[in-house]
Amino acid sequence: MHERCPVCGLKFEREPGYFLGAMYFSYLLSILPGLAIVLAIWRVTGWPFDMVMGCAFVAYLPLVPAVTRWARVLWIYVDRHFDP
Template sequence: MLKKGTKLNSILTGSCPKCQEENMYVEKNPYKMGYLFKMHQDCSHCKLHYQIEPSFFYGAMYVSYAVGIAFAVAAFIISFVFLGSSLLTAFIAIVVTSIVFFPVIIRVSRNIWINFFIDYDNDWKNNLGNPKKKK
């Protein structure tokens, strides 16, 4: 399922979108709140600079909204439709889910955002000296 070279692999594992050899984050666990936003500056393998431009990851807020809605809808469907709870209980389930999965939503949103702009390069080792080289 998470085959190296796929966008899904990079998004779900938080690995470098270009080489998928290392994690982009200083701390892999998103629940260590002091390290939630701390990322390496560059990939130690392919030398990709993660902060493509100043404030690059502000765009991830739009993705975060969509991912948060997806989590909320999933919580509603599970609690209201499958478990048959009341609307108030379903609302509480949405709030609790949003709070509990907040760090995961932020990380996944950043991963999705950078994967919009950077593609996997199977030949990244040969392109280290010449970043403009095309296939």
Template sequence: MNVKRSTAILLGLCPRCRQGKIYRTLFKMNEQCEICHLPFRREQGYFLGALYVYYGLSLPIFLSLVLWVSTWKSWSEYLIVFPALLLYVPFIPFTYRTARIIWIHFDRFFDPE
């Protein structure tokens, strides 16, 4: 376990051994760590907490896009939201994945077993 927690989060590695990958493809999560066999989903509805992380990650990105779009033209606030939403779509896989990885690490840090 010579990898720092922050590096493990960035690389999507297991919170216990920090070697096994949490995701096997872009969207497919492993059920458990391939190295230490730690289950990544503890119970039904486990990733509900990841929604808070997702919100925390998405809001700054979305607000930055709104500010950027607002420099294009002097549109009303309602019109700015739509192009900002379209521009946000490519960020969804990244924030979704990262939110789950951060949630697993957060949960295992405060309740390891």
């Protein structure tokens, strides 16, 4: 990730540990798609729950980088809104 926005010059990481709050957004953004994947696999296959969870985990792994980036973006928006 760049230190500053190449367009407007906004400094992304305002202080050490700044993106700790983004972890919570990442968790929230992961719950609904993860639950949807679990339910879809379970309904389609009828496999035992532990097998469904393993498959859902593997199916969700490619989404992790995108979710992490979106969580950081949301965190920056929320932080800039409340603390300009």
